Amino acid sequence: MAVAGRLDRMERPRLYEQVVERLLDHVIDQQLEPGDRMPPERDLAESLGVSRATVAQALVALEVLGVIDVQHGSGAVLRYRPSNAAVLRGLREHTNRLPDIVDARSAVETKIAALAAARRTEEDLERIEAALNLMAEDIDAGGRGLKGDEQFHAAVTAAAHSSVLARMMTQISDLVRETRLESLSQEGRPERSLESHRAIVEAVRERDPARAARAMEEHIELVSDVAVLRPE
Known part of the structure; x- marks a missing residue:
C-alpha cells in the first residue's frame, strides 16, 4: 500500500500581496475601467488598516506588472483589469x-x-x-x-x-x-x-x-x- 508523501508547508502571502488582492477587488467592485484613477495612498492605507509604505509597495508591484501607471502629481491610473490569479502569479515570478x-x-x-x-x-x-x-x-x-x-x-x-x-x-x-x-x-x-x-x-x-x-x-x-x- 502506497504511503502518502510529506506535504510542504503552505507559504503565507506577504502583507503587500494581500493588499494587491484587495486593490484588485476594489477595481472589480467599483467597476473601474482603464484610465480611471485609484484612490490616494493615504485613503487606501486608512481603509485597509495598513501603513502607507505597504500600500506603496503594493502599488509598485502593480506598476511593475503594467496594471497601473503612476505619474508624479497624478497618482495611480488603471491601465487594464487583470485577473487576481494572473497578477499574483506575476508577482511571484517577479520576486523570484x-x-x-x-x-x-x-x-x-x-x-x-x-x-x-x-x-x-x-x-x-x-x-x-x-x-x-x-x-x-x-x-x-x-x-x-x-x-x-x-x-x-x-x-x-x-x-x-x-x-x-x-x-x-x-x-x-x-x-x-x-x-x-x-x-x-x-x-x-x-x-x-x-x-x-x-x-x-x-x-x-x-x-x-x-x-x-x-x-x-x-x-x-x-x-x-x-x-x-x-x-x-
Whole structure:
C-alpha cells in the first residue's frame, strides 16, 4: 500500500500581496475601467488598516506588472483589469527573478562603466551629464527620476562603444525596468541613486576604468536593496 508523501508547508502571502488582492477587488467592485484613477495612498492605507509604505509597495508591484501607471502629481491610473490569479502569479515570478536580474546587471554594467571611462568621447560625456541633470530636476520637483535614470544608463552604455554589450542591455531592458521601479519608488532612494550616479560620472569624466567599474558595482548593490526581497 502506497504511503502518502510529506506535504510542504503552505507559504503565507506577504502583507503587500494581500493588499494587491484587495486593490484588485476594489477595481472589480467599483467597476473601474482603464484610465480611471485609484484612490490616494493615504485613503487606501486608512481603509485597509495598513501603513502607507505597504500600500506603496503594493502599488509598485502593480506598476511593475503594467496594471497601473503612476505619474508624479497624478497618482495611480488603471491601465487594464487583470485577473487576481494572473497578477499574483506575476508577482511571484517577479520576486523570484529579481536576484537574477541584479546578477546580470552587476556582471554587464560594471564592464560597461569601465569601457565608458576608457572610450567615451566628449559628446558621450555630455549625454551622460544631460541625463544626470534630467534625473536631478525630476527629483527636485518631487518625482522619482525614472526617465533620467533610464537615459543615464543608456548613455553610459552608448559611451562604452560595444555593440554586443549594448545589445545585451537592450535584451534585458524590460527586466532592468522592474528593478528601477522597485528601487526608485522607495523613500529616499532617488536621492541616493542620483549621488551614486554622480560617482560614476566623475570616474568616467576622469577616464578611470577601475574607479568607474567600482562605482557602478556600488550603485547596483544600492539599487538591488529593495523591499520585496527583504524578510517581513
